[in-house]
Amino acid sequence: MTKILYLHGFASSADSTKADLTKSFIEKKTKKTKILIPDLDNDIEVAFYQIENIISEESITAFIGSS
Numbered sequence: 001m002t003k004i005l006y007l008h009g010f011a012s013s014a015d016s017t018k019a020d021l022t023k024s025f026i027e028k029k030t031k032k033t034k035i036l037i038p039d040l041d042n043d044i045e046v047a048f049y050q051i052e053n054i055i056s057e058e059s060i061t062a063f064i065g066s067s
Contacts, residue, residue: 001032001033001034002030002032002033002034002061002062003033003034003035003036003058003059003060003061003062004026004033004034004035004036004060004061004062004063004064005035005036005038005051005054005055005058005060005062005063005064006019006022006023006035006036006037006063006064006066007040007051007063007064007065007066008037008040008066009065009066009067010042010067011042012066013039014037014038014039014040015039016066018066019037019066022035022064022066023035023037035064036054036058036060038050038051038054
């Protein structure tokens with residue numbers, strides 16, 4: 001299974017319209033892709049820690065970044 005990590009911009013959230021639309025589009029195009037959209041902390045050090053944990057726990061195939 002393909003796993004995509006979606007990283008939202010600073011002061012945004014996992015519940016943003018852009019994140020929802022991206023997830024919906026990808027899931028409609030393929031059933032073999034999982035998109036992970038974590039709600040990242042606004043503190044950059046905490047956010048990096050969160051991202052590192054996800055990468056170490058999941059086999060991430062690709063990244064999407066949004067600003």
